[in-house]
Amino acid sequence: MALLTANDLSILLVEPSAMQLKLIMRHLNEEGVHKIDGVSSGKEALALISKYPPDLVITAMYLPDMTANELIETVIQDHPELNLSYMLISSEKGHAALEPVRQAGVIAILPKPFDHKDLQRAIRATLDIIDPEEITLESYDVSELNLLVVDDSLTSRNHIMRIFSTMGIQHIDDAENGRKALDKINENHYDLIVTDLNMPEMDGHELVQYIRNDMGNDAIPIMILTTENNEARLGQVEQAGVSAILNKPFEPNTIREMLFRLLDS
Template identity: 45%
Template sequence: MAQLAPGDLSILLVEPSAVQRKVIIKHLEQESITQIEEAEDISSARAKILQHIPDLVVSALHFSDGTGLDLLHHIRYSEPYADVPFMLVSSEWRKTQLEEFKQAGVVAILPKPFDSDHLATAINSTIDLLSADELNLDLFDVQDVRVLVVDDSRLARNHIKRVLTNLGVQRITEAQDGAQAKAILADQMFDLVVTDYNMPEVDGRELTEFIRQQSQQSHIPVLMVSSEANDTHLANIEQAGVNAICDKPFEPQMVKQILFSLLNQ
């Protein structure tokens, strides 16, 4: 299958401001994207998605009839377009306001205003999500890699699974939190654990410490997925014994590089 190009993508741009829509469209056109539908609120966006499923939804945060999070949840819980990539464009900076978007598996969160590099990275991540790009390993077949995905958000697990599946990973087991992951690890063997950090009862750090100190799989690679940006916090996570840390949003190319490094050791 030929590699998708930005010009192949169809975009639904959901933005209440006509001026902002023009600005964003100009940026998209600079990336050779011309298949762009426009919507000014949530209801019209939902109607347009029913008429034509886009390759990517680019959405603002605030609308007269709801929020971008409302639209994202509608997409994620609706078939057949639950897997449509979603990009948030917002001047919002508060972590609590953005965390739910990260947990739901957005392809990118772009600031207002954003630059061409921000957009190009997000478009490339979208193409990666829409394209299969099997990971070639030296030591074994990626289709035989056994992965445990641990996250208390079903939407986040679905996003991580989609990225892994596109890389050729087929043997994926899910755990809803660290406590369930500990029980699964007692019964099954894995080649990799991908875990969120913030989880109830047993968080990602405690799960990693369990793996390193109490499990029969103490040497298994652990990839921690965290939306935390604090250097001290990340240092504490590393001390727990994780092999790599990946930020949310979970970018496919970054994940591919990390997995190649972890699984080829």
């Protein structure tokens, strides 16, 4: 089967500013993307998604009738069967405002104005999700790997599980916090644990500590995917024995490279 290219992508661009809409479209055209629908509001976007679901939704943070997070949540609620990818282009820098969008599983957050190279990477990441390449490991049969995904956000869990499943991993369990994850770890064998850091009841740091210290398990790789930017806290997590820390949003290729390092080292 021929690999998909940017020309195969269908994109919905949601941008209230007519000038910004034209500018972003021009950048997309330069990347070989020509199947682009442009709208200025969340209501228009939802109507188009219902009729003609795109491969990728690129949206501003603040629309006339809703925020980007509300748009994504509505699509997920109204169309759970759709596996759309999302990208945010916004001048917003506040952590509290961006946190829900990061947790929703956007493939990229680009600033205004954005670097064209960042747009290139986001397009490649979208193609990697839609037309993925299964990972091949020397030490494991990928189809037999057992993975546990731990995250208090259902949307984030679904996004993470989708990324790993496109790589050929078929056996994936999930839990909404560290406490429930421990119940599953005590009952099942896992080759890899992927967890969020900030969760209720038992967070990712406490989960790592319990696995390494209370269970005495130093062998199982534990990867943390997080939006945390507190260097001191991340340093404590590293000292607790986490195998890798990746920031949200993440690219599928970054996950693929990390799996090689963790499982084939």
